[in-house]
Amino acid sequence: MILAILETTKGALTETSLETVTAARDLAHKSNYSVTALLMGKGVSALAPTLKGIQTVLVAEDSRLEGYLPDALAGIAAHAIRQKSPKIVLAPGTETGNDLMARVAARLNLGLATNCVEFFVEGGSLKRVTRSNWGGSLLEEVEILSSPALLTLAPHALAAQSADGAAPVVESFSVTLSEKDLRVWMKELIPTEKKGISLTDAKVVIGGGRGMGSAEAFKMLEELASLLHNAAVGATRVATNNNWRPHSDQIGQTGVQIAPDLYIACGISGAIQHMVGCKNSKKILAINKDPEAPIFQRADYGVIGDLHQIVPALIAELKKLKGG
């Protein structure tokens, strides 16, 4: 049996959870295992019948499970694993999914392969997985010796697909939570102010790197963004470490991962750390004065030259077009 541990937010399954269900069904198909999903939280039972194409849904409803209670969720998941003895346990490879599974793995003293992108099944059992290293810029093939195999699925490793079929059997799953399970709990949520277009929502993102040279220089990127539809400005780790931009603007492995229609990279060499954050852009346009810069190996369009001349010229031309 494959156990899929799912995440919900505001009463709905997350995108990576839907991808996890899809991956679990694929794995089940190759291995002849059945799939059981585990839903935990307040008010999650309504979601159970929507999970078509799998056999069973375990529902752990508890009014205390509001907000993020990682030890409590890990306690329930570990209990489900002990009781149901799955061969494979799969969860979303999100920040919270990886956190939860690390706790489950620690409790059960099992190995955990995080952020898997491929699964190799031979003779009906899981032999190896490929997992993402360096934020996805390198892949690692791993054999899992401990059983059950605990895995998380890298977000967007595959596309979520809906399935037909009968609704699954719903089983309620109750667990007694100990005091210790509840020792880490969210005290409050301070909503962040939303201003402007966020990097993850923008259709065009303009990024500035070492070649910008100063915080001042980013003003022209802001101006360029104001002349384009749905555009926002981001930066590399070099730029945020130099305090030219706040860390929240950082695109990269340790910052934001973006997926706009177009990414315009200005004065960016193309370090792995940065490219991991923009590799899902539909098109990448790089402006750099160094024709040998690695970014040109990972871009669709290249302009070789000084951004401090090209960007102002581009702005002037766009203004002319708007005026005319």
Place this chain on the structure above:
Amino acid sequence: MKVLVCIKRVPDTGGGFKLTSDSMRVDTTNVGFAISPHEECAVEEAIRIIEKHGGSSTVLTLGPQAAQEQLREAIAKGINNAILLEAEDYEFWDPAATASAIAETVKSMGFDLLLFGNESADTCNYQVGVRVAYLLDLPCVTGIKALEIQNNKAIAKRETKDGWEVYEVPLPAVFTIREGINTPRHPSLRGIMSAKKVPIEQKKVTRPAPQLVRKALKKPQEGRQLEILGQGVEAVPKIIEKLREMGAI
């Protein structure tokens, strides 16, 4: 206040990877090394906490002799003590193995606060800090981007799409830190000089039976074809053409 910060030595890869001929490792000939980014911020956070509340800070890594370079960098910035768990084969330690060696070493050292990176830059396992917390039976919150110590508790915040989640955790506790919590300082020249003299506590550790075994590293396929639009400002009309094609103007 006694603060522990655990770091990892990772290759400073820059623009690309070369793999060794057996595809088991990143080829680090002619490559420099650095403290993994989240941990660099954890080091900075440890220094700031000790500056504010007094006490002592200790940096620890499981790695080769050469990882003294990263320990001394942390000392040069202001960390007081260093521990090297020496393992030349550190790249092949799985997270459970690393966590058990760390927990075994620090369990009776009386740390109030144990800081880790949220995930390492290279293997991105997301679990050493959590596993150490379980082995030591301490509370743990991951992905922390703000941390404040008040009396005998920590107020830790993680940033999500919906806002800042606030956690109040009694000490001792484990936190895994995310970049953005602070801007790490550069070491001073004086710091670098005096860091050379600080003794590093060393202990050889042996890798236990693994749960995960690396079989190979491979590069993902990259599918972009570069079209050069031109040199300098004369490329502007071509850029505008592309912007128009994509509906950006």
